[in-house]
Amino acid sequence: FHGNDVVYFRQPWDSLFFQSTYPKNRALIILDRPVYKPGQKILGRITLLRRRGDRYVPTDGEADVRIKDPYGNTVFSDEFETNENGTYHFEFKTTREISTGYYTVEVDFENEKSSREFMIKDYVKPSFEIFAETEPRFILSGKLITLKVKLKYLDGKPLSNGQVSLYCHEYMDFYEEKMFYKDSKFTDENGEAVFSVVTSKDYIGYLTLQILANDESGIQVEKTIDLYVHRDEVIIDGEFLRMEGKDFIKLKITDPNGNPLSGKGKIWLGDLEREFELKDGKAIVDVDDAWKVTVKFKNEYRVFYRYFHPREEEGEWVSLKVIKEGDLHPGSEFTVVLSSDFPGILVVGGEKMDEIILVDRTVKKTLKIREDEFSDRYFMIFKSVDGRTRRWVYPIVHEERVGKLEITTDKKEYQPGETIHFSLRNVGEDESKVISVVDKGVYLIREDRFSISNYLYPTMKYPNFQITSSLNHLNLYELFSFEKKIKSHVFTSSKEGGKGYVRQYFPDTAFWVYDAKGNEFSFKAPDTITTWRINVVSISERGIKEGRKEIKVTKPFEVKVFTPPFLIENDSFTGYIVIKNMTGEVGKVRIDVEVDGGNTTFKNGEYELKKTLRLPLRISNVRENLSITAYASFNDHKDAIR
Template identity: 30%
Template sequence: MLKKLTIVFFLILWPFLGLSAFITGPTVIKLPHDSLGVYKDDEERYLLFIYKVKNSYLEILRKSLRNETVYYRDLDTELAASYVVGEDEQGRVDIPFMVPGLYLCVLKSRYGVEDTVLVTITNLDFMVFIDERKIHLFAFNTRDGMPVKRAKVYLIDSEGNVLEKAVTDDNGMVVMNEIPDNILLEKDGTYAYTRLWRRVSEKPSKLFFITDRPVYRPGHTVHFRGTIIKKEGGIFTPLKRRKVSVTIRDPNFNELFLENFETNDFGGFWGDYRLSDTAPVGIYRIEIDMKGIGKYKHSFLVEEYRKPEYKITIETDKDEYISGDVIRYLINVSYFNRQPVVNAEVAYYVYSNPEGFWYDEGSKMVYYGVGYTDSNGNIEVPVRIREGFDGWYSINVIAVDTSQRQVEETKRVRVHADDVSINFDKSFYDIPPGVPSAIHVTITDLKGRPLNGTATVFLNDTIYGKYQVKDGDLFVDVTLEEVDMYRLKVVFGKAKKTAFIYVWSGALGEKWHVRNLMIFRDKDKVKYYVGDEMIITVISPRKMPALLTILGVETYYLKFV
């Protein structure tokens, strides 16, 4: 009887144990890129109910900030939509519901509620610029980037209290005076919310303090200098005629030096302290006490220097190699009297550093080992270069003699992938979209003699075509429609070279690239003074909204263009 009951209980429980489905996606869905979804990996049928929440978003947020529990059952809701997730659907199932608002989403199976999530679907967003004096907010539509006018803005503190309310103007902007912990934006039942994460309030004054070097020896003189500035209303000014004391302590915290200073008209002070000839080695601490303002700390190191009694030299049979060659490193360890260091333990590490490593695979260790010098103080290390490699091979050698004194040395050699030199006529190319452009490439051997043959050209790792090289000249015609950055790679033999193509709405001048925008300022001006006019030109390959700002210690300029 017990066995039958156990089997029946397991059969009843089994469907529940097998269920696996939940609501997926961000709790704030920003249209048009985000979406609501249901994830499932079983063969059950589910129903997703989407209820419109009619309660005030502001009141729900304020309760949450006050740590008051918001129960879903207490929300005032009405059914907005429902969707069936079928038995044969697996993985993430996108739900095509994109009506802005606040919703309670409930996922049900034949056994009951499986998941419940409160979701905000919105086409609103905003940018915030905060300085010590005010807060600038720009509200925009996430679908087209256009400003949202007459949107309500609430500045809320950490306790849920509304500090300030305002409405955006026709350019989607508003300037407010309170610095909040939370910001809520609302327009026609659509919401955008953020919590502001701010640094702990900075001290009203700053100290810039340096010593003339980080490491000293006993008997050296430590020279130090400091500058104190204060910040008032977003403006930094020197802290004049301020009393400052400087204390220096040794590694055992014994006080060695104590002197009082007064800052000059530029907020500066300076002094020096001579270490004794028997000063203990270790970390020395400097304590700077700005009377009534704050205390700061600095440190320096004292070490007893002993010159190594031997040195390492590294030789190779040549300075440049072709991939596939063998580099024969000859390492010699000898005393300064030119006598060999016999039986010294030597560790060596060989690294490959490819040309253009900032977009390639980067530096990597290709060989390492440990050996002992022979009767002449020598050790030979042969290393074969990887086929097709272009860049540098470097060896780092560390030697330890019988007295455990350690020295090290490094040497690097140039490696060419082939007896081929590929050179573009420019380091990068700026071309307009849709305009045919010719790129000239020169291909020679390493001695500069023109080559002939076939080159393969890749565009973003896809073969763009094969071209004939005649008398060292290669011409590649490109027409690129999309605004983007492209990599053009030319391969000839085992050699390869890459150049970058930037497709923008082209012009000449000093500029900053912002994806598909170009921003120009006065070409001949590198410095501006109060009252000067700065001319800024914004060029885009298509009509699009943008927000132009000039920021410093405060927000100086903010304009929708």
């Protein structure tokens, strides 16, 4: 074809060392939540899946499941056979002494492994979250930044008199940071605190705002905001590319509104300084073999580092045109027209290599995407005889493989102890469903970023095949799986006493069903004043659907008890009784406190109440199984908590 050149094609589909982006078999692992305390029960469901056409469908079979601790030790294992829906559920009761850290659920299904990570942490669940916004959006050095922080309880009420501390850091280089501002304030009755920060003069780079907040409980919640500080009203973007055997940087420079700029700028390649001309926001500058390039336009600087070989820019030497009707789908036919200054080889395919086409400078070829194509991208790679490579990528559109289901509730808000009814839409009643209802505070400890769509059908960023003269090794991230759920939750009952309903049931997971049929469900709202997240996954041969909805459980009049997170026998401490009044009424509140397993000096009686009342609660001589019950009544409103 071209002298003595040897071209080596590698598609490691059946290689012992290669793991496909879309393996033949998968296991979908669903847990009721992403983080657990030592001593809590881990609830899970596993659904075995097999490829059929361009998607995964449930299948029956036998598999092994293991839970491994942070040190790789197996703490739970089982060999199982799925039911008729292709599912299996498990429970694992942790001990109080179990090691904290990251754990992994591993499933081996016909020699193909799937996994899902979760965390065990001895946490205290937060009852509020931080919201923050900065002005202006485009930040200049030496100028004022206004940071507005708002604290909200998880049922949406503002957190007044909460302490907010702000620490601001600048980064002088990769290793050195400098704290240039710190302050502490208390939130107003709307839960807001406002900070004014002036950035250092002539500073350019990233700025970190670290926000720490706590309420009467002393539990600290943290939020971090990263901002970029500019020296001038200029935005510099760029990428490295290679043309005709030389390396360049392609610059795009605009104002903050995206309008292109023009003028002269400077560029440094180590100690070598060059000028460039910017026209309509664009410039291409020769950078030799420099790995670090500094660009200056007006007073703005930007440093670019080259970690990889730059991509080949499509220039006059090669062009490709795709002739098609509408989007590309599995089974679509289309025509490619390629023209090149040099002969070469064009390789095309999605998940697998479909065709190898010899190109004598020009070629016109009709191609067809496989009916069972799994990938969401179609790759075309051209390698010329002089060693140049060019790659084109086109999206493949599949019929919905992971759909959305709708969750509706009979009310927007509920009170503790009420029955919550919710319904599912866009899903068949006979489809197997996994349902969990989890306190939003759990996700503030560790957010669940798991996506079924990304897990089963990840985007192929790079093709599985290569044209090369040496062995190609494709590294993929460890497979993480998903679904989460278990068996129906059994409630302990809250008590109705002579002084009213006593709130004393505060679970992290309020409801869990691992293999439910039908579309109508209900459960009793726990006693936590919070927002609950309903997670639903439906799995059947017709496809997979998922949905999520948040619901509030709240009260306009609420009593809270704040104590230390742990105590020892004979301990003494000062906690707090806090009354939150969102009724709009004022007057006297009656407070009674009962202590079992300790002594208290708290005086039961009436106290003046406006919006928030905070009273010290002194307890001494703590004994085993300390129990504190606080009753509060105000006009026609009552609340009690144990």
